[in-house]
Amino acid sequence: MSLLRYESHVRAPLVDGSKDYHQVTEDICRPVEAKPSKLWWMGFLISAALLVFGIISVTIEVIYGTGQWNLNKTIGWGWDITNFVWWIGIGHAGTLISAILLLFRQGWRTGVNRAAEAMTIFAVMCAGQFPIWHMGRVWNAFFVLPYPNTRGPLWVNFNSPLLWDVFAISTYFTVSLLFWYSGLLPDLATLRDRAKKKWAKSFYGVAAFGWTGSTKHWQRHESLSLVLAGLSTPLVLSVHTIVSFDFATSIVPGWHTTIFPPYFVAGAIFSGFAMVQTLLVVTRKVLGLQEYITIEHIEVMNKVIVLTGSIVGIAYLTELFMSWYSAVPYEHFAFFKNRLDLSSPYGWSYWIMMGCNVLSPQIFWSTRMRRNLTLTFFMSILINIGMWFERFVIIVTSIYRDYLPSSWSTYYTPTIWEVGFYLGTFGLFFTCYFLFSKFFPVIAIAEIKHILKRSGDNYKKGNLGIETEELEEFGHKNLEHH
Amino acid sequence: MGVKKFVVGNFYDEAILFPAVKKVRRAGYKIHDVYTPHPIHGLDHAMGLRDTSLHTAGFIYGIIGTATAVGFITWALAVDWPLNFGGKPFFSLPAWIPIAFELTVLFASVGMVLTFCYLCQLAPFVKKDHFNPRSTDDTFVMALECSDKTNDTELISFLQEAGAADVQIMHKETDWWWGRYGKETKRFEKQIPAQPVH
Numbered sequence: 001m002s003l004l005r006y007e008s009h010v011r012a013p014l015v016d017g018s019k020d021y022h023q024v025t026e027d028i029c030r031p032v033e034a035k036p037s038k039l040w041w042m043g044f045l046i047s048a049a050l051l052v053f054g055i056i057s058v059t060i061e062v063i064y065g066t067g068q069w070n071l072n073k074t075i076g077w078g079w080d081i082t083n084f085v086w087w088i089g090i091g092h093a094g095t096l097i098s099a100i101l102l103l104f105r106q107g108w109r110t111g112v113n114r115a116a117e118a119m120t121i122f123a124v125m126c127a128g129q130f131p132i133w134h135m136g137r138v139w140n141a142f143f144v145l146p147y148p149n150t151r152g153p154l155w156v157n158f159n160s161p162l163l164w165d166v167f168a169i170s171t172y173f174t175v176s177l178l179f180w181y182s183g184l185l186p187d188l189a190t191l192r193d194r195a196k197k198k199w200a201k202s203f204y205g206v207a208a209f210g211w212t213g214s215t216k217h218w219q220r221h222e223s224l225s226l227v228l229a230g231l232s233t234p235l236v237l238s239v240h241t242i243v244s245f246d247f248a249t250s251i252v253p254g255w256h257t258t259i260f261p262p263y264f265v266a267g268a269i270f271s272g273f274a275m276v277q278t279l280l281v282v283t284r285k286v287l288g289l290q291e292y293i294t295i296e297h298i299e300v301m302n303k304v305i306v307l308t309g310s311i312v313g314i315a316y317l318t319e320l321f322m323s324w325y326s327a328v329p330y331e332h333f334a335f336f337k338n339r340l341d342l343s344s345p346y347g348w349s350y351w352i353m354m355g356c357n358v359l360s361p362q363i364f365w366s367t368r369m370r371r372n373l374t375l376t377f378f379m380s381i382l383i384n385i386g387m388w389f390e391r392f393v394i395i396v397t398s399i400y401r402d403y404l405p406s407s408w409s410t411y412y413t414p415t416i417w418e419v420g421f422y423l424g425t426f427g428l429f430f431t432c433y434f435l436f437s438k439f440f441p442v443i444a445i446a447e448i449k450h451i452l453k454r455s456g457d458n459y460k461k462g463n464l465g466i467e468t469e470e471l472e473e474f475g476h477k478n479l480e481h482h
Numbered sequence: 483m484g485v486k487k488f489v490v491g492n493f494y495d496e497a498i499l500f501p502a503v504k505k506v507r508r509a510g511y512k513i514h515d516v517y518t519p520h521p522i523h524g525l526d527h528a529m530g531l532r533d534t535s536l537h538t539a540g541f542i543y544g545i546i547g548t549a550t551a552v553g554f555i556t557w558a559l560a561v562d563w564p565l566n567f568g569g570k571p572f573f574s575l576p577a578w579i580p581i582a583f584e585l586t587v588l589f590a591s592v593g594m595v596l597t598f599c600y601l602c603q604l605a606p607f608v609k610k611d612h613f614n615p616r617s618t619d620d621t622f623v624m625a626l627e628c629s630d631k632t633n634d635t636e637l638i639s640f641l642q643e644a645g646a647a648d649v650q651i652m653h654k655e656t657d658w659w660w661g662r663y664g665k666e667t668k669r670f671e672k673q674i675p676a677q678p679v680h
Contacts, residue, residue: 020620025620152563154563158558158577159570161580164580164584171585186520186618198664210604213617215517219521219531219533224536242580445519446519450520
């Protein structure tokens with residue numbers, strides 16, 4: 001069997017330490033079965049407090065209307081849509097890791113995919129809040145759905161990118177959830193069969209759907225995962241493409257560019273990976289999972305960050321070039337006057353974006369920096385600040401001074417309830433993540449076991465001899481069963 | 483269905499499990515199932531299971547999704563209430579590609595997951611026997627179904643020779659039933675004894 005299991009020793013092991021199947025189960029289930037630590041309670045309560053603040057902010061907005069926010073006729077989209085695009089961008093890494101990397105047969109995804117997918121789902125939940133509450137009369141939110149109504153029926157406009165968004169995001173959420181949960185079933189069954197307490201037996205018993213690990217079920221499960229990955233791959237690209245269409249199909253200078261879809265998708269992966277780093281650098285330490293989420297994993301993700309960050313940088317420069325090359329005065333004004341020029345009211349936000357997204361990730365060309373955990377954590381925060389400003393720059397600097405000077409806006413700053421709403425989504429995100437990390441295995445147990453004998457440290461060492469073996473000897477040892 | 487009699491053997495290494503599966507099949511015994519903690523590629527073929535057609539079902543669901551989207555939007559925007567958007571044609575297919583694509587993915591995914599759950603009989607509150615709780619941890623559990631003609635002791639020693647550990651006879655329910663794992667529930671209170679050999 002070792003013939004099937006061989007992987008070159010040049011590749012770093014994906015699971016460190018001397019592990020067998022049982023040890024893997026023990027290690028990953030331990031944080032779930034242990035009592036939550038003080039640190040967990042502190043984090044959870046802070047998140048819950050933020051969530052409550054968010055709920056208050058939204059309640060006030062619903063009672064008094066969107067006038068509670070500093071939006072006006074010129075700046076119709078401000079913090080809310082900035083936050084929406086930011087969260088939905090973050091929600092792209094999970095599906096990328098689980099789907100695209102599955103298709104590319106990247107073994108390292110097994111260590112991080114579960115947490116990244118969970119993060120995706122929570123980020124999409126946060127993103128969805130913004131367009132919904134931005135509607136103002138939120139009780140009419142169902143108007144976006146094509147349902148038979150008494151007004152004709154008057155159908156929704158299927159030609160509008162805003163409606164495409166409704167379909168894209170709801171589909172994305174549903175598919176990500178199904179993908180995540182179907183992958184969780186075997187691990188929930190593991191927890192169920194290990195559970196000692198009655199409530200845990202019941203909870204995981206119900207949650208595991210009666211999974212047994214039958215060979216036929218595994219065969220179907222593999223087929224399901226593969227097809228869902230195949231479907232999610234174009235889906236994840238389509239979602240941010242469609243979000244970029246919200247802007248790109250308009251005629252506002254600064255939005256009206258064909259480069260938006262690839263540029264948004266690269267930015268989404270960039271910010272998503274940064275958020276995965278933020279969470280995993282802490283999670284692996286707190287839950288003691290350093291042997292499963294190794295420095296190698298962190299390094300590989302930093303490589304993705306420097307790649308996507310550079311793609312985003314090229315997109316920024318291309319935008320500038322196209323605006324100059326187009327010779328359209330409005331385009332010139334939007335880019336060279338409202339963004340590049342530091343003395344313009346929002347010039348500072350453009351340069352924060354440039355600094356955080358394009359310049360700072362270049363540090364990751366160095367291997368030593370990529371493997372530095374403190375720096376990785378710091379950079380991941382910096383990148384997400386930069387990516388927030390990217391959306392802010394795109395939205396606010398484009399619309400606050402457009403064609404007609406008489407309709408130019410005054411300087412836009414958010415109210416406390418706009419900020420509160422944003423903080424509230426942080427609360428929602430981290431509350432969900434804390435609950436997830438307590439009640440669910442943060443690493444896909446079955447998938448780790450699947451790669452263990454090929455990529456586990458102790459098994460790889462055992463296979464070292466193969467590289468120097470004579471062909472005959474190798475055949476004698478490995479081919480007898482076939 | 484009901485309770486049946488099985489001879490159950492445990493394996494701790496795939497390298498022993500694979501040849502054992504082949505041996506058991508060659509000897510003509512009927513493998514009820516092999517329960518494994520993680521997917522093992524090739525085990526389904528070794529056991530002689532046919533390939534799943536789940537992906538074909540997914541393809542069909544996807545086509546249904548595309549047809550639903552294009553059909554419905556065509557009817558709504560071109561037939562039921564044509565609206566003039568900037569003089570563009572009522573039937574403007576390129577603008578419908580995004581929604582047609584999203585519904586294709588949505589139908590295919592939801593349909594496949596539901597089909598998967600149906601085929602594997604998985605649902606919340608479903609309870610099943612699976613012989614050894616360690617089979618979701620580190621043990622590969624092979625269950626052989628006994629008929630009234632099976633010689634138990636012979637089968638047990640045969641499995642032991644093939645490399646199985648802790649081989650034992652178990653009476654288990656093969657079907658699922660509604661129940662919670664927190665409570666000991668049995669679908670059939672009384673165990674049906676195996677038919678005596680004549």
